[in-house]
């Protein structure tokens with residue numbers, strides 16, 4: 581028995597949908613989420629991104645059925661998903677959710693037992709095969725005999741994901757899965773999750789406090805602000821053509837200048853604000869533009885962030901040849917691209 585391949589449904593029934601969903605927490609005036617309409621595509625990785633408190637986790641819990649909407653509804657393959665108000669055990673059977681808290685792990689049991697114990701004893705061969713398969717998919721098989729208590733935070737997170745996958749859900753919901761994971765492990769875990777999606781056709785919905793960490797991972801991004809969906813689209817589309825300043829700011833540590841300030845970079849903007857991503861500013865050896873004072877150069881390993889100032893105006897850009905400007909006090913730059921809001 582192998583992991584199921586979930587093929588997208590042939591008919592036009594939306595896979596997982598929030599329809600006009602509202603949720604206000606008791607005692608709060610501001611909405612957790614406000615009139616949210618979202619359709620999740622099957623077999624893809626969708627990331628819900630937004631600043632802290634914007635409603636990301638609330639939306640995830642509503643989709644899963646862990647929270648009941650005040651109005652509106654969640655539909656999974658056309659069927660209503662009931663929340664705790666209507667159903668004793670919240671959460672839809674075909675979905676599994678993993679949060680950053682790995683509380684339900686048995687710390688004193690082996691990794692293997694944490695995962696295999698969720699399979700029935702009726703078919704021991706299948707139990708063995710499935711547990712091994714899931715642990716291999718998450719690169720955890722070599723740690724099968726270790727106690728969970730002896731694992732790192734990132735490894736514990738992998739065990740929690742393995743426990744969710746062994747039940748062969750159609751949807752895996754991940755709330756801040758990389759919080760406990762350092763950068764090296766994060767890249768590995770992201771790759772493994774992408775492979776699992778490709779191999780099994782599972783649908784993944786992920787919430788991340790750092791949107792840039794899911795840029796390379798997600799197929800679709802949903803941007804949420806103050807409980808409302810602002811825009812959605814592929815990471816490339818939202819990065820290159822954001823419709824809102826909020827989205828640009830979430831996805832890039834960008835320069836935001838007032839229209840008048842942008843004139844110092846020879847930009848004649850019509851709208852009030854000008855956004856320039858750090859990689860859109862290029863140093864030039866000489867030219868008719870003004871000389872900017874180099875305020876600070878921050879070494880980042882593969883590149884540098886160079887901070888420039890001209891009177892009260894500050895901009896920063898990415899330099900991919902660290903050390904190149906160490907002996908410079910001033911720089912002349914040009915802007916390859918900008919956005920207006």
Ligand SMILES: Nc1ncnc2c1ncn2[C@@H]1O[C@H](COP(=O)(O)OP(=O)(O)OP(=O)(O)O)[C@@H](O)[C@H]1O
Nearest residue numbers: 605608612630631632633634635636637638639789
């Ligand atoms: N259990 C709760 N009771 C009352 N208010 C809540 C509860 N959970 C969330 N909220 C409020 O609802 C709003 C949205 O919270 P939510 O946790 O969904 O945001 P988030 O985008 O996931 O934030 P973060 O990135 O900080 O986790 C916030 O104003 C938050 O304070």
